[in-house]
Amino acid sequence: MNLIPEIFIAIGVVHLARKSLETAERLPEWDKYLLSKVWMGSIAFFALAHIPPLWFLADWYGGIIYLILLGTVYQLRDYQPARLYAIAMIPYAAIYLISRLLHWVAPSLVNTYGNYMDSAKGFSVLWLIGFGIYAFVQNRRELKQRRAEEERLRVAEARKAELEHLVSERTSELQAQKETVEKTLADLKAAQTQLVHSEKMASLGELTAGIAHEIQNPLNFVNNFSELSNELAQELLEELEKPNAEQDHELIQDLIRDLAQNQQKINHHGKRASNIVTAMLQHARTSTGKKEPTDLNDLADEYLRLAYHGLRAKDKSFNAKMVAELDPNVGKVDVIPQEMGRVLLNLINNAFYAAHKKSQDAPDGYEPTVTVSTRLLTPKKGDKKRVEICVRDNGTGIPDELKAKIFQPFFTTKPTGQGTGLGLSLAFDIVTKGHDGTFEADSTEGKGTTFTITLPIE
Numbered sequence: 001m002n003l004i005p006e007i008f009i010a011i012g013v014v015h016l017a018r019k020s021l022e023t024a025e026r027l028p029e030w031d032k033y034l035l036s037k038v039w040m041g042s043i044a045f046f047a048l049a050h051i052p053p054l055w056f057l058a059d060w061y062g063g064i065i066y067l068i069l070l071g072t073v074y075q076l077r078d079y080q081p082a083r084l085y086a087i088a089m090i091p092y093a094a095i096y097l098i099s100r101l102l103h104w105v106a107p108s109l110v111n112t113y114g115n116y117m118d119s120a121k122g123f124s125v126l127w128l129i130g131f132g133i134y135a136f137v138q139n140r141r142e143l144k145q146r147r148a149e150e151e152r153l154r155v156a157e158a159r160k161a162e163l164e165h166l167v168s169e170r171t172s173e174l175q176a177q178k179e180t181v182e183k184t185l186a187d188l189k190a191a192q193t194q195l196v197h198s199e200k201m202a203s204l205g206e207l208t209a210g211i212a213h214e215i216q217n218p219l220n221f222v223n224n225f226s227e228l229s230n231e232l233a234q235e236l237l238e239e240l241e242k243p244n245a246e247q248d249h250e251l252i253q254d255l256i257r258d259l260a261q262n263q264q265k266i267n268h269h270g271k272r273a274s275n276i277v278t279a280m281l282q283h284a285r286t287s288t289g290k291k292e293p294t295d296l297n298d299l300a301d302e303y304l305r306l307a308y309h310g311l312r313a314k315d316k317s318f319n320a321k322m323v324a325e326l327d328p329n330v331g332k333v334d335v336i337p338q339e340m341g342r343v344l345l346n347l348i349n350n351a352f353y354a355a356h357k358k359s360q361d362a363p364d365g366y367e368p369t370v371t372v373s374t375r376l377l378t379p380k381k382g383d384k385k386r387v388e389i390c391v392r393d394n395g396t397g398i399p400d401e402l403k404a405k406i407f408q409p410f411f412t413t414k415p416t417g418q419g420t421g422l423g424l425s426l427a428f429d430i431v432t433k434g435h436d437g438t439f440e441a442d443s444t445e446g447k448g449t450t451f452t453i454t455l456p457i458e
Helices: 006-020 027-031 035-049 058-074 080-105 107-214 216-240 249-284 296-316 335-357 400-405 423-434
Strands: 292-295 321-326 332-335 370-377 386-391 437-444 450-455
Touching: 006 058, 006 080, 027 058, 058 080, 080 107, 080 321, 292 321, 292 335, 292 450, 296 321, 296 332, 296 335, 296 370, 296 386, 332 335, 335 370, 335 386, 335 423, 423 437
Parallel strands: 321 370
Antiparallel strands: 292 332, 370 386, 386 450, 437 450
16 A cells, blocks of 8 residues: 555646646635645545555545546636546546446456556556646646737737827817817907997998088078978968958969979978988998898999098098999899998998099099999899999009909008908908809009999899
C-alpha cells in the first residue's frame, strides 16, 4: 500500500485543474475550502490509511479525488476548458467503475487480471494528466487572448472617455459660441431696427419741410377764395335788400354762380391740403404691411411736389424743373402706400440732389430736370400685367465703379451727414421683397440716371 505516488499525481492534477479552470475566480468558495486544501487532506488520508483498521481507505483515495474533480467540472459545465476535462475523465471513470464492480461481482477475475486493470488504470491517469495539460495550454492561450481583448477594450474605453471629454468640452465651447452669436444677432437686429427708424426719420424730416411749403399753396387758395366769397356774399345780400323792382336778377345769378365756383375751389384746395397731411401721416406711420388699392399717379405727383418743396425749404438757391408724365391707364394698384411713398421720396430726392449738384458746375443753359413717369406695360403672353414707374434726372450720373454698390446698405455718395446709406437699400427691399417687383438703375456718368420700378398688377 504505497499512496505516495498517487497522492503526488492527485495533487498535481488538482493544481493543474485549478489553474486551467480558473477556479479561484469562477468558484471562489469551492476553491478556497476544498481544492486549495487537497494537499492537507491527502496527508491526513495518508496517515489514516496506515492505521491497520483503516487500510481500506487507500483504495478510496483515487475515487475521492475523482469525485472532487467531477464536482468541479460539473459546476463549470458551460465553460469550454471544463468540457475538455470531462472528456479527459471519461476513461478513468470507466475503468474505476469496472474495477469496483468486478471486486464485488467476480473477485477471482480481479485476482487473475489485476495487472491488466492496474495498467488500464495507470493509462487512464496518464490520459487524465495529458488531457489536463492540453486543456491547461488551451486555457492559457484563451486567457492570453481574452486579456489582450480586455486590454483593447480598456484602451478603447479610455479613448472613448477621452473623446467624450473632448466632445463635452467642444460642446461647451460651441454652446458658448452659439450664445455669443445669438447675442450678436439680437444686437444687430436692434441696431438694424434703430437704423431703419433713423432712415425713416430722416426721410420724414425731408418730407416735413416740403409739406410746410407745399401746404401753404392750397391754404392760400382757401383763404383767398373764402375772402372773395365773403365779398360776393355781401354784394348778394345788398342786392337782395333792394326793392324787387330795383333788383338786378342777372347780377344776383352771376353772384350765386361765382359763390358756387368759389366753394368748389375752396373744397378742392381743402382736399388738397388734407391729402398732403394724410400723406405725411402715412409716411410717418409704421407700415402695417397690408397692401391696398392706391392711385400711383396721385402718389407719384404728390411726392414729386413734396420732395421739390422740401429741398426748396432747406436751400433757397435750389431750383429745378419738375416733369410728370403720368399714364392715365395705370389706375389703382395694390401696394403698401407708406412704403411705396418712401421709395419714391428717396429716388426723387436723390434725383434732385444729383441735378442740383451738376447745376453748380454746369455751363450756362443747363436746366436741372427731374422727370417722374408711369406706364402700363403690355403683358406678354402668359405674363401678368405690370406697371412701370421711372424717376429720371439729367444730373451727375453714377461712376461705373460705384454702380455695383449703390444698393448695398450704408453705401452713399453724399457727403458725411447728408445721407444714411440706407435709402436705396431699403427701397430695393421694399420693391423686390415687399411687392414682388423689379428695381433697376441705368446711369451714365455726367449725363444722368434713371431708376425703373416695375410692379405686378394682381
